[in-house]
Amino acid sequence: MKDCLIQIPLNTPLDYHMSGKFEAPSDDWMHEDFDLTDFELIIMTENVLYIEYNHTPFTVHPNEYLLLPPLAAPGNRRKGLKASNCSFYWIHFLSCAPYTLLQPDAAKETNSDSTSIRIPIQGITPNPAKLVALMKQLQSNVRDGHCHLALNYETTSLVCELYSQLTKEETDTNKLAQKQIYSDMLDYIKLNRANNLRVSDIALHFGYNEKYLSHLFRKLSGVPLKQFILKSKMDEANYLLTDTNLSIGEIAVKLGYTDAHNFARTYKKSTGLSPSAYREAYAKRLLFHV
Numbered sequence: 521m522k523d524c525l526i527q528i529p530l531n532t533p534l535d536y537h538m539s540g541k542f543e544a545p546s547d548d549w550m551h552e553d554f555d556l557t558d559f560e561l562i563i564m565t566e567n568v569l570y571i572e573y574n575h576t577p578f579t580v581h582p583n584e585y586l587l588l589p590p591l592a593a594p595g596n597r598r599k600g601l602k603a604s605n606c607s608f609y610w611i612h613f614l615s616c617a618p619y620t621l622l623q624p625d626a627a628k629e630t631n632s633d634s635t636s637i638r639i640p641i642q643g644i645t646p647n648p649a650k651l652v653a654l655m656k657q658l659q660s661n662v663r664d665g666h667c668h669l670a671l672n673y674e675t676t677s678l679v680c681e682l683y684s685q686l687t688k689e690e691t692d693t694n695k696l697a698q699k700q701i702y703s704d705m706l707d708y709i710k711l712n713r714a715n716n717l718r719v720s721d722i723a724l725h726f727g728y729n730e731k732y733l734s735h736l737f738r739k740l741s742g743v744p745l746k747q748f749i750l751k752s753k754m755d756e757a758n759y760l761l762t763d764t765n766l767s768i769g770e771i772a773v774k775l776g777y778t779d780a781h782n783f784a785r786t787y788k789k790s791t792g793l794s795p796s797a798y799r800e801a802y803a804k805r806l807l808f809h810v
Contacts, residue, residue, distance in 0.1 A: 523623070523640075524623060524624070525639065527621075528636060529617040529635060529636045530615075533672040535613055536671040537613055539610060539611035542608055542610060544606050547605040549604065551570075554599070556573070559588065559613050561585065561586070561613075564580045564582050564583065564585070565652065566607040567582070567606035568580065570600060570601040570602035571598060572599055573597070573598040574595040574597075578642060584644050585651075587642070609652060613679075622638065638683075654677065654678045698736055702736065702740045705745075708725060710752065714774055716776045719746055734746070750790060753776075756775060757775060757787060760775075761795055762802045771795065772784075783795070
C-alpha cells in the first residue's frame with residue numbers, strides 16, 4: 521500500500537468534514553485505534569508520527585505528508601505503533617465520486633484524465649509552509665462560520681496545492697535527468713568519433729528508445745542527433761587537417777571511415793570543400809597572417 525497512488529476525481533469539489541492541528545500532550549502519546557471512514561491528510565510539523573493503517577506501518581517525518589484513503593472494514597483501522605511527542609495538521613474529507621487506488625506499475629501504464637489528480641499515499645512536501653498556511657486559513661474560516669460549500673472549495677484547493685507541488689517537483693527532477701542524459705550523450709559521441717557511430721548504437725548504450733533519444737537531443741540542442749554525430753566528426757576532421765601532419769587516409773581511419781575516398785566524399789558533402797582543399801586554404805590563411 522505504501523507505494524500506491526490515489527486517483528481522486530475532481531468533477532465536483534471535495535466534501536470537507538473536519539480539520540485541526542494536533543500537538544501530543546506528552547512523550548508517551550500514541551495514536552489511538554480508530555476506524556477511518558473518510559480521507560485523512562496529515563502534514564507533519566514536529567518530530568515523527570508512527571502509525572499503522574491497513575496492516576501497513578508508516579513513519580512520517582517533519583515536512584512529509586500522509587494521505588490515507590477510506591477502506592472497507594476491517595482494513596480501515598488505523599492505530600499508533602510507537603509513542604512520540606509529535607505535532608501535525610490534519611484534515612478529513614471525502615470525494616463525491618469513487619476514488620481509485622493504483623499500484624505504481626498500473627499508474628505508469630495509464631494516464632489520469634483531466635478531471636482527476638493522482639497523489640502518492642506518502643511523500644515529501646516541497647513547500648510545507650504554503651500547505652500549513654492553507655490549513656490555518658481553512659481552520660480560521662471554519663471558526664468564522666463560512667458556508668460548507670466554501671469550505672469544500674478550500675479543501676479542494678489545499679489538496680490541489682499538494683498535487684501541484686508534487687508534480688512540479690517531479691517535472692524538475694525529469695528535467696535534471698534529461699540534461700544528464702544529454703550531457704552523457706555528448707561525452708559518448710566525443711569518445712566514439714573513431715567509430716562508425718549510429719543513433720541505434722547510442723540508444724543501445726544508454727538503454728533508451730531511438731526515437732526518444734533523438735527527440736530529447738533535438739529538444740535540448742536544436743540539432744538532430746544524426747546531424748550532430750556527423751558534425752562532431754567533421755569538427756574533429758578540421759582539427760586533424762589543420763593541426764596535424766596526418767595524411768587524408770590516416771585521418772579517415774582515425775574517424776572510422778573505411779577508406780579515404782569515402783571520408784573525402786562525406787567531408788565535401790558536409791563542408792563544401794574536399795579535405796585537401798580545406799587544408800590548403802587553412803595553410804594559405806596562416807601564411808597570409810604571418
